[in-house]
Amino acid sequence: MSSSLPTTSHITEAGAAAKASVAGVAPVPGVSKPDAILTVDHVTRRFGGMTAVDVQHLEVQRGIITALIGPNGAGKTTFFNLITGFDKPSSAPRLIGGPKAGEAAKSTFNGRDVGNTGATKVAKMGMVRTFQLTKALSKLTVIENMRLGAKDQPGENLFVAVVKPLWAKREAEITAKAEELLARFKLLEKRDDMAGSLSGGQKKLLEMARALMSDPVMIMLDEPMAGVNPALTQSLLGHIQALRDEGMTVLFVEHDMHMVRHISDWVVVMAEGKVVAEGPSGTVMDDPAVIDAYLGAHHNTDLGDDSLLTDEVAEELAAEVSAEDAAEAAGDSAEDSVAKRAEGKA
Numbered sequence: 115m116s117s118s119l120p121t122t123s124h125i126t127e128a129g130a131a132a133k134a135s136v137a138g139v140a141p142v143p144g145v146s147k148p149d150a151i152l153t154v155d156h157v158t159r160r161f162g163g164m165t166a167v168d169v170q171h172l173e174v175q176r177g178i179i180t181a182l183i184g185p186n187g188a189g190k191t192t193f194f195n196l197i198t199g200f201d202k203p204s205s206a207p208r209l210i211g212g213p214k215a216g217e218a219a220k221s222t223f224n225g226r227d228v229g230n231t232g233a234t235k236v237a238k239m240g241m242v243r244t245f246q247l248t249k250a251l252s253k254l255t256v257i258e259n260m261r262l263g264a265k266d267q268p269g270e271n272l273f274v275a276v277v278k279p280l281w282a283k284r285e286a287e288i289t290a291k292a293e294e295l296l297a298r299f300k301l302l303e304k305r306d307d308m309a310g311s312l313s314g315g316q317k318k319l320l321e322m323a324r325a326l327m328s329d330p331v332m333i334m335l336d337e338p339m340a341g342v343n344p345a346l347t348q349s350l351l352g353h354i355q356a357l358r359d360e361g362m363t364v365l366f367v368e369h370d371m372h373m374v375r376h377i378s379d380w381v382v383v384m385a386e387g388k389v390v391a392e393g394p395s396g397t398v399m400d401d402p403a404v405i406d407a408y409l410g411a412h413h414n415t416d417l418g419d420d421s422l423l424t425d426e427v428a429e430e431l432a433a434e435v436s437a438e439d440a441a442e443a444a445g446d447s448a449e450d451s452v453a454k455r456a457e458g459k460a
């Protein structure tokens with residue numbers, strides 16, 4: 115996939131400005147940003163005795179593309195759920211028996227407290243996340259999916275809902291906006307198709323287009339590259355960069371390290387629930403501690419740059435491969451001799 119990505123010489127003016135906005139920020143976990151749109155403090159989430167998330171302080175810079183990476187089980191999705199109001203921190207303030215003063219979870223988005231805010235309200239405040247097309251949504255048409263993403267639906271307001279000219283006008287506005295976005299994402303000709311019939315990449319585009327129906331200030335993408343074939347990769351990357359270039363803040367979780375390297379202005383690394391590193395992609399992804407966090411768990415994980423395969427790692431991998439080959443060959447020769455013996459008997 116790396117070969118299909120353009121070089122950074124295609125960087126836009128807005129892209130350069132985004133990178134410049136964090137150029138002087140030290141690559142230190144929890145570092146302050148010059149213009150944070152999201153600030154998170156003391157957010158922990160436990161499941162039974164296991165701590166899935168323990169983020170003491172994190173700031174997300176406004177108007178840039180930030181990637182949230184980490185090995186499987188690092189707590190990325192749980193953290194996404196916590197900041198978008200889909201889950202509640204174990205450290206949320208409580209009237210009785212809550213955390214000590216100064217240790218309770220606190221999140222601020224665009225200058226407003228969102229710590230105890232439900233998902234719908236968080237979305238209305240402008241922080242919207244994409245959702246995978248569930249079975250139910252797959253059975254709706256593309257345009258129906260888009261309409262679901264709109265805020266201020268006619269039915270939400272009793273007065274508008276019962277006065278036909280008002281809801282009819284609102285419905286027409288929603289449809290017009292949906293069609294405009296579908297055209298932008300090259301999905302207009304799929305308008306009346308079942309969402310489930312789209313290709314993997316088109317589904318990702320639809321998820322993104324649907325999230326834009328509510329005019330977000332910040333968009334959170336959950337694995338935008340998962341299941342996308344190379345033909346649509348470039349288009350998806352272009353759309354994500356365009357959102358940033360229009361002034362939106364983008365935060366995304368992704369396992370595809372080539373994409374992370376290529377598109378991110380800033381990278382945050384989680385491991386075992388904590389933020390263990392953050393900084394510009396080049397700096398962070400070449401950091402031995404980050405490589406360890408991945409390679410410790412998955413020796414075949416590619417951080418998007420083959421040069422990261424140091425001699426030591428390469429030797430270790432080669433040793434593993436030759437041990438596997440030897441075991442396989444031993445198995446083969448055992449099978450061969452069984453077969454030969456069987457043949458001999460026959």
Ligand SMILES: Nc1ncnc2c1ncn2[C@@H]1O[C@H](COP(=O)(O)OP(=O)(O)OP(=O)(O)O)[C@@H](O)[C@H]1O
Nearest residue numbers: 161164165166184185186187188189190191192193
């Ligand atoms: N509802 C739950 N109940 C119990 N444990 C959970 C629950 N949700 C997540 N976990 C656990 O919390 C830890 C963090 O999971 P999470 O899905 O947030 O990690 P992740 O970094 O998103 O992983 P992946 O990259 O594989 O999606 C894992 O050990 C997971 O098993």
